[in-house]
Structure formats: C-alpha cells, structure tokens
Amino acid sequence: DTGVSQNPRHKITKRGQNVTFRCDPISEHNRLYWYRQTLGQGPEFLTYFQNEAQLEKSRLLSDRFSAERPKGSFSTLEIQRTEQGDSAMYLCASSIRRDRGAPGANVLTFGAGSRLTVL
C-alpha cells in the first residue's frame, strides 16, 4: 500500500517532554500538510509544504511547534515542552500541486494520524 504513513500511531508523554512525529506521503505528491484534530472537532490546519519549502503556517502553530521536510519527501513535526493542551490527533495529508488552470480539485489524502496524550 502506498498511502500516507504516520508514525508513531500513539504517543504518551509527560508534560514538558519533547515529541516528534513522522509522516511519509504518497511518493509522487509534492504537497504535504499537517493538521490537528481534537475530540469532537474537525481537523484544524497547522502548516503545509510544497516540496521542501514551508509555504504557510497557521497561527495555531506556536513557537514550540516546528515542522520540517528536508528533502521534499518525508516530514517531521516536533513539539517541544509539551503541554496538556497539546493532546490531540496529529494528521498528515499529501496532494499533488496542479498547474494554474489545470482542472480538478486539490484532493488531500490523509494518513491514519498520530495520537498524542500529554499527562
């Protein structure tokens, strides 16, 4: 299966610790997105990359959060000094950038997510 892969699927950590999540997108997809989803809510956009360039960051992405996509393939999302409010599902998605005017929507394919619990 060549879908979007996320690791680890579950992470339990103590407040103040650092955590890192990894996302492997679909190989031919040049766009990669990170979202956060809390219980009973829809996913909220955090950031996205086109190839290795981080093109947009949400105001939700505090200074404790950093995302990288060093070679334009996999991406990592690191949360430093975790807080209980960081407990959520972190979703990764990928898509193909279409040329301007090309038909079709920007369809995102999501991974299964990485669930973070901060104690």
Next chain:
Amino acid sequence: GDSVTQMEGPVTLSEEAFLTINCTYTATGYPSLFWYVQYPGEGLQLLLKATKADDKGSNKGFEATYRKETTSFHLEKGSVQVSDSAVYFCALSGSARQLTFGSGTQLTVLP
C-alpha cells in the same frame, strides 16, 4: 476567512432510512467542496467532491450538489446501512491552499 458550518450531531437512524447532513460555507471566489468520512480507528477518507456550481458529487450511494446560490453542499443518501456509521466532515478548498473543515457529524445507523 473561509468557514464551514455543519449540522451538529449525533444523528441516529434506522437501517434503510434517508440521510441528510446539512453543510453551508463562507468563502471568497469559487471554492471546491468535499465530504470526507472517518470510520472508527481510521483516517479521513474522501467520500465525494464538487469543483463548480451545480456539480453533483457522488460515491457509494451518497450525493451532494454544489449550490452556489445557497452556499450549501448537503450530503444525502437514500438508504443508509449499518456500515455507514462514521463521522462525516464537510470541507472546502478556497483561496487558501489548505482544506477548511466543519466540526463533523457523527452518524450511527441501527440495524
């Protein structure tokens, strides 16, 4: 900015009942509209999409029509099954390149 307002749940139906989940949106320009579904323990999956006014997206018996005049994209299915039990999210892709999601509607179908 872009936003999506979705019918609040949870929604509980009997098998073979008719389903409607309302979705309205606010966006500038001409967004693309989507319905995603999240089954228990799984990731979000694209259910259907529509890219311009009056387009009808359909998949697995579900349908939704892009209504620009009412800024709506309501999800419908004529006869639901137990296996349709999931959380359904309406979303749009507008001037920003990312998806903006509604808060989701939990559907439970009873046998």
